[in-house]
Amino acid sequence: MDELIYTxxxxxxxxxxxxxxxxxxxxxxxxxxxxxxxxxxxxxxWENAAKLFETTSFxxxxxxxxxxxxxxxxxxxxxxxxxxxxxxxxxIAAAAVAILGLFIWRAQDNGMVTITASVxxxxxxxxxxxxxxxxxxxxxxxxxHFEEKQRNVSLEGEAFFDVAHNEQSPFLIDAQSAxxxxxxxxxxxxxxxxxxxxVVRTGKVQMTSIGNNEYVIxxxxxxxxxxxxxxxxxxxSVNNYMYWQTGKMExxxxxxxDVVAQLSEITDSNITLNGNLPxxxxxxxVNISFHRQSVEEMLNDICLITQTSxxxxxxxxxxxxx
Numbered sequence: 001m002d003e004l005i006y007t008x009x010x011x012x013x014x015x016x017x018x019x020x021x022x023x024x025x026x027x028x029x030x031x032x033x034x035x036x037x038x039x040x041x042x043x044x045x046w047e048n049a050a051k052l053f054e055t056t057s058f059x060x061x062x063x064x065x066x067x068x069x070x071x072x073x074x075x076x077x078x079x080x081x082x083x084x085x086x087x088x089x090x091x092i093a094a095a096a097v098a099i100l101g102l103f104i105w106r107a108q109d110n111g112m113v114t115i116t117a118s119v120x121x122x123x124x125x126x127x128x129x130x131x132x133x134x135x136x137x138x139x140x141x142x143x144x145h146f147e148e149k150q151r152n153v154s155l156e157g158e159a160f161f162d163v164a165h166n167e168q169s170p171f172l173i174d175a176q177s178a179x180x181x182x183x184x185x186x187x188x189x190x191x192x193x194x195x196x197x198x199v200v201r202t203g204k205v206q207m208t209s210i211g212n213n214e215y216v217i218x219x220x221x222x223x224x225x226x227x228x229x230x231x232x233x234x235x236x237s238v239n240n241y242m243y244w245q246t247g248k249m250e251x252x253x254x255x256x257x258d259v260v261a262q263l264s265e266i267t268d269s270n271i272t273l274n275g276n277l278p279x280x281x282x283x284x285x286v287n288i289s290f291h292r293q294s295v296e297e298m299l300n301d302i303c304l305i306t307q308t309s310x311x312x313x314x315x316x317x318x319x320x321x322x
Contacts, residue, residue: 005024005025005028007021007147008021008022008024008025009025009039009042012025013042013043013046016112018152018154018174019174019176019177019179019210020152020172020174020179020210023210023213025039111143111144111145112141112142112143112144113141113142113143113144114139114140114141115134115139115140115142116138116139117134117135117136117137117138117139117140117157118136118137119136120136121133121134121135121136121244121245122134122136124140124142126142126146126151126153126164127143127144127145127146128146128151128164128166128169129164130151130161130162130163130164130171131161131162132153132159132160132161132162133159133160133162133245134157134158134159135157135158135159135244135245136244137157138155138156138157138158138159139155139156139157140153140154140155140156140159141153141154141155142154146169147169148169149168149169150169150170150171150172151166151169151170151171151172152172152174153171153172153173153174154173154174154175154176155173155174155175155176155189155191156176156191156192157190157191157192158188158189158190158191158244159188159189160186160187160188160189160242160245161173161182161185161186161187161188161189162186163182163183163184163185163186164184165183165184165185166183166184167183167184170182170183171183171184173189175189175191175196175198176191176192176193176196177191177193177194177195177196177209177210177211177226178191178196178198178207178208178209178210178226178231179207179208179210180198180205180206180207180208181205181206181208182203182204182205182206183203183204184203185200185201185202185203185204185205186200186201186202186203187199187200187201187202187203187205187218188201188238188241188242194227194228195225195226195227195228196225196226197223197224197225197226198218198223198224199222199223199236199238199241200218200219200220200221200222200223200238201220201238201242202220203220204217204218204219205217205218205224206218207224207226207231209226209229209231211229212229214231215231216231216233218233220238221235221236221237221238222234222235222236223235223236223241236262237250237251240262240266241266243266243267243290244266247291247292248289248290248291248292249263249266249289249290250288250289250290251286251287251288251289252287253285253286253287254285254286255282255283255284255285255286256273256281256282256283256284256285256286256302256306256308256319257273257282257283259286259288259302260272260273260302260319263295263298263302267295267298269295269317270315270316270317271295271299271316271317271318271319272316272317272318272319273318273319274318274319274320274321276320276321277308277319277320277321278321281306281307281308281321284306286302286305286306287305288301288302288305295317296317299317299319302319303319303322307322308320308321308322309321309322
């Protein structure tokens with residue numbers, strides 16, 4: 001039984017599984033009918049162990065003694081109730097002990113850290129020396145210490161990741177609707193419950209849709225987007241997507257309609273073109289740069305050089321004919 005499955009099952013039984021954990025467990029269950037029986041044994045062991053900790057305080061040493069006694073009886077019970085041709089009695093016991101051990105560990109200190117960048121952008125350095133710059137309003141969940149074979153974190157919002165290279169331990173980000181997997185690279189991740197995007201600065205990044213396991217491999221200068229279950233990729237200016245960090249953005253010979261689309265996404269603002277704006281005006285090329293400007297100031301500059309105007313409706317900024 002893969003050590004990674006131990007951890008995924010433990011998180012599921014404790015109510016803290018990510019979408020990636022649940023997908024891995026479902027795939028494992030589908031691989032072999034015997035796995036379903038093994039899963040039930042582990043679930044039962046977990047529930048029995050939980051009874052040891054129903055009080056608000058407990059003696060950890062005593063708890064381990066009870067767990068150990070139960071595990072020593074496990075081989076005899078296993079023989080009577082279920083046969084696992086590919087497993088030994090020791091692997092079952094080891095799996096249960098691993099999960100029970102995690103339960104005791106969580107009861108004292110679950111080892112998870114949650115950071116919310118509530119006031120401003122925030123930089124977090126992880127145990128492996130990976131550095132994460134969180135955008136204001138984002139939430140990051142990560143363990144105090146990573147597992148040996150993989151490094152798992154989860155993100156709500158947007159953050160730039162500079163991941164320490166480790167070929168033996170992939171870095172996995174639960175981005176709600178997508179999973180992002182790397183060995184060591186730098187990239188921006190933006191996600192919510194309905195969509196996710198990844199922009200790569202260095203290295204390679206695998207972006208996978210949790211819904212259907214479709215994936216793309218992204219290289220520097222590429223952006224992967226997942227929306228409405230559809231995964232796409234395109235070439236972009238990486239520096240522009242760092243605007244929330246650097247305050248700098250630049251467009252060189254980019255069509256007005258594309259500038260507006262990127263500006264809307266990068267600034268988290270709803271900016272559109274009026275449907276009456278002629279096609280040739282929408283396609284005119286724009287050369288412009290911004291430095292720590294408000295959306296309104298950016299629109300003023302764009303309209304000045306494109307001979308257009310803008311107004312604000314209830315739900316959007318709209319660029320119109322002058």
